[in-house]
Amino acid sequence: MSSPPTLGIIIPAGGSGKRFGSTQPKQYLPIAGIPSIVRSITTAGSVPGCTTIVVAVAQDQKDVVLSLLDEYGIMDQRIHLVDGGHERAVSVGHALQHPSIREVELVAVHDAVRPLASAELWDRLVKGASVHGSAIPVLPVVDTLKRVADDVIIETIDRSTIRRVQTPQVFRTELITEAYRVGMAESWYGTDCASLCERIGVPVYCVAGEEHNIKITTPFDVLVAELFLTRN
Numbered sequence: 001m002s003s004p005p006t007l008g009i010i011i012p013a014g015g016s017g018k019r020f021g022s023t024q025p026k027q028y029l030p031i032a033g034i035p036s037i038v039r040s041i042t043t044a045g046s047v048p049g050c051t052t053i054v055v056a057v058a059q060d061q062k063d064v065v066l067s068l069l070d071e072y073g074i075m076d077q078r079i080h081l082v083d084g085g086h087e088r089a090v091s092v093g094h095a096l097q098h099p100s101i102r103e104v105e106l107v108a109v110h111d112a113v114r115p116l117a118s119a120e121l122w123d124r125l126v127k128g129a130s131v132h133g134s135a136i137p138v139l140p141v142v143d144t145l146k147r148v149a150d151d152v153i154i155e156t157i158d159r160s161t162i163r164r165v166q167t168p169q170v171f172r173t174e175l176i177t178e179a180y181r182v183g184m185a186e187s188w189y190g191t192d193c194a195s196l197c198e199r200i201g202v203p204v205y206c207v208a209g210e211e212h213n214i215k216i217t218t219p220f221d222v223l224v225a226e227l228f229l230t231r232n
């Protein structure tokens with residue numbers, strides 16, 4: 001069996017968690033006793049081929065992260081902390097500049113607030129990106145979608161062509177590096193890494209995401225994540 005491609009994993013964890021309505025950024029919230037960021041870093045560390053993990057953290061939270069790594073016994077030579085930025089994309093941009101990223105074939109970006117991504121999902125994405133140059137996890141939309149203005153429907157959108165997008169998102173290193181070079185130079189941030197790649201014309205390949213790979217955004221998400229962990 002051939003060895004897996006070398007993989008650098010970037011974990012943007014620089015958010016303030018404003019939408020959650022708590023003083024604690026949501027990446028530090030315990031999910032069934034273990035903070036989301038610890039779960040995300042632990043899973044990242046076990047992905048085959050992973051040689052570096054670069055975590056983007058707000059400057060005033062670095063000590064918090066270091067003590068969590070210590071407390072959960074996951075301090076690892078592969079883990080590096082860099083400064084977060086004022087937008088997710090800026091946090092990722094900082095992480096991409098870490099010297100260890102230049103050494104890897106593939107770069108994965110995975111939100112600290114998605115603690116439930118499985119090893120199987122990581123495997124699908126790494127394989128997809130190895131073949132196609134990029135791979136992101138997507139899910140179909142089950143609700144009917146409408147565009148509205150001032151609480152009035154403007155149109156109904158054909159949901160069959162719409163996908164919900166998750167992380168991890170995996171790219172050949174030179175593709176994501178170039179996408180971020182252009183995006184940062186033009187202060188164009190998007191809401192995920194794929195959008196910066198799309199913007200420079202890089203085709204982005206979709207693989208099946210996972211329903212349970214939720215993004216912890218509201219207290220309800222914590223309930224769902226904990227229920228999932230208890231049942232599994």
Ligand code: C5P
Binds near residue numbers: 015112
């Ligand atoms: O803001 P959003 O919910 O999309 O955040 C997704 C991920 O990006 C989270 O893990 C969050 O900590 C991170 N983030 C970041 N820097 C920011 C904003 C968000 O690293 N300025």
